[in-house]
Amino acid sequence: MRRQRDGLPDAGDFQMGDGPVPEPGDGEFLVRTIYLSLDPYIRKAIRGDHPGHAVLSAGDVIYGRAVARVVKSRHADLKQGDYMVAETGWQSYAVLTPKKIVQRIDPAMGPLSTAIGVLGMPGLTAWGSVAHLAPPKVGDTYVVSAAAGPVGGTVGQLAKIAGARVVGIAGGKEKCDVALRTYGFDACIDYKKDGWEQALQLACPNGIDIYHDNVGAPLLMKLVAYFNLYAKVVMCGRPGDYHSGEFGGLSPGPFIGKRAQLRGLVVYDYEKDLPRYLRVASTLLREGRLRFKEDHADGIEDTPGHFLKLMRGENVGKAIVAVGPEKG
């Protein structure tokens, strides 16, 4: 962290630091970062605006999760070579305690990088939505926003596997291409194009039965017009990403008229179900029925630039920084 400012972050808000690789103490372990996950919530976390994150000062390491491997362990439960997703921050090595572990990784499940994507929290989020909160019926029309991202992409693919007609909403042709070609959605609407609402209406001739919301109220308030009665909404944007100051907010009137059912989703509630999800998803992955799209940068020093790209919405797929090799 170099400085705190209002508005969109720029490259000058970050600085590179360099120091010796630290030594783990008793009960600690040293990990090497392999794939660093970049997510929109980090912007709020830096400012202390996200649950569980204190505001950062100049010189602090930026918050972030990564696929990491244990280099040296002084903790009984962890041994050298173990893979995990952990709160490492934006750095190539980190000394951690088990509290910082998000999830242990079995490398046999799938490509390592998917542990921060389709086989990680984003995938589990999708599972919580499609398998638990609002399971679609065969033939339902299922709409998902941020459709090219790891949550939206997995949501749509799971809904499609469950028999729904899946329509994505994304910003830009490139993202829509990912939703259509990589993920196999039935349709994808580019909300940045004029006439997108008519295109959505055409893509949903039977109305919308379920909407998985990753982006918040302004889009939701437009989509409600196309809801069927008793349509379901999964509210899934991270709380920190929603801001009534920036957006108009939700007004209940149209939802009452549609007898809509809105449910809030927080992925932590489904952590116990992760093993089951991983069994299902890794099988689908191997069979090629579940796909993912990653947007890689190479090297820790490219992290700020890649993060700014994500903040501008220019990433296509899961934003990842490849920090170190998988092996070794």
Place this chain on the structure above:
Amino acid sequence: MHNIQVQLAKQPDGNPKASDFQVVKTDIPKVADGQFLARNIYLSLDPYMRGAIAGRHMGHQRLNQGDVIYGRCVAEVMESKHKDYKAGDYMVLEAGWQQFYVSGGEAADEIRKIDASIAPLSANIGALGMPGLTGWAGVEKLANPALGSTFVVSAAAGPVGGTAGQIAKAKGCRAVGIAGSDEKCRIVVNEYGFDACVNYKNKNWADELKAACSNGVDTYFDNVGGPMLDTITQQLNLYGKIIMCGLVSQYNRATDGAFHGHNMGPFVGKRAQLLGLVVYDYYAKMNEFMKAAVPLVNAGKLKFHEDRAEGIEKAPDHFVKLMNGQNNGKALVIIAPEKA
């Protein structure tokens, strides 16, 4: 004899005023074959009418100057040339703000025959009518609150909120009302038997609510919308339910005024369930509702409080009072005596 009716003089801007209405004397229509003439006894006044007049409520066309105002009445058939109705039948129907109404029995008139022996006639537009059905449906069909859970309802002195809270209480919930005056809270606690009621016009009402809901809020039956919903969401337990039923705080907004927008973050954080309720979906369950509600009424566990005005020409003033939140309980207008 004439038919006195209340018509729209001009579309209200913001809070309605008595001058937005006009009282007009017309002829009583003749009854043709297949029709009947009803004399209206009680006119129900409800907040949804504000939106209906403006064409903002589902199923209601925006009214023009000279149109009779929408409204449901308890009525008695005076004369009938319709095979399904005979003189002396009591019913609730969409007759508008007037003394007499001729109906062909069409679906749009939403006729529901009532048994005058079950309960006071006026209850059929209150706790045993559409408002009561709304409260019951929200509790029994949507929220289904658990035994021992805390159930909060706004506009608690009104017939929807009052019935919702009393049904929740009958199911073993702790019922906490929110209302806009000490007098309303007195009705809610002393007459309806809620466990507590908070006057939201008190500066510290949110703290008072917290004290009244020491285990947090499990269900919030929302009749008012607006900033109150945001405050209560903060006190909602994880997985709490919000029944979205009414938006009375928003109905008076000017034609182009914006609705209050809610930040969605807290709903996500609480894993809240927001469920939209429209009473029309439950008309077919009226008998099921009556089976539950009538014994409660007879046992003194479902009470109602009425705020009556007398004379059809008083309807505009009484409606203005309702829309300013100055009524206590179910607002109705006595148009004629029960016995002709």
